Amino acid sequence: DADVTQTPRNRITKTGKRIMLECSQTKGHDRMYWYRQDPGLGLRLIYYSFDVKDINKGEISDGYSVSRQAQAKFSLSLESAIPNQTALYFCATSDPDRGLVDEQFFGPGTRLTVL
């Protein structure tokens, strides 16, 4: 969905490096999410934010942190990357208050490789 963008699209880094993945949206949605996708495991929620002042841990938040800089921006950081954080990362948005019943809109993903 072009309304949700992620940068970078691909990143290769080394163990121990700090990495930031960025997500921007023009949909005007309040809720934003970070997921990681691993083969055979589907999508797992890392963090979610319901507005700029509300940030919550998901099921696999260890080793990650987030920042909600504005309604439109939600960044994911890996403070010290490790190889098992190699995955495809997705940002998503939703806005149930608009009657969409939490249908989520996904960015194109960031493929992260930690060597």
Place this chain on the structure above:
Amino acid sequence: AQSVAQPEDQVNVAEGNPLTVKCTYSVSGNPYLFWYVQYPNRGLQFLLKYITGDNLVKGSYGFEAEFNKSQTSFHLKKPSALVSDSALYFCAALNTGGFKTIFGAGTRLFVKA
């Protein structure tokens, strides 16, 4: 623990034949149910959802899904498969009043010409 299961890693079907991608859920209450599709190098795209009412839900690209409360299932169907339907399909559930959508592991659909 709440979960969504997609029992088939892969489904193979010939073009023109009907397809079914299976999903069962274990989520409290009366959850909202979703199907998403992921094409290569793309994010997930919403296909359809069940909230309440008619057990047969119609969605994008000719897909439909059948909700069965007694079997806690929400299978994705299409009467006639196209090669372009080949993709990774995810079932998901959100319990009413909850905040987090639970995704299945995904099922890869191959449609052969």
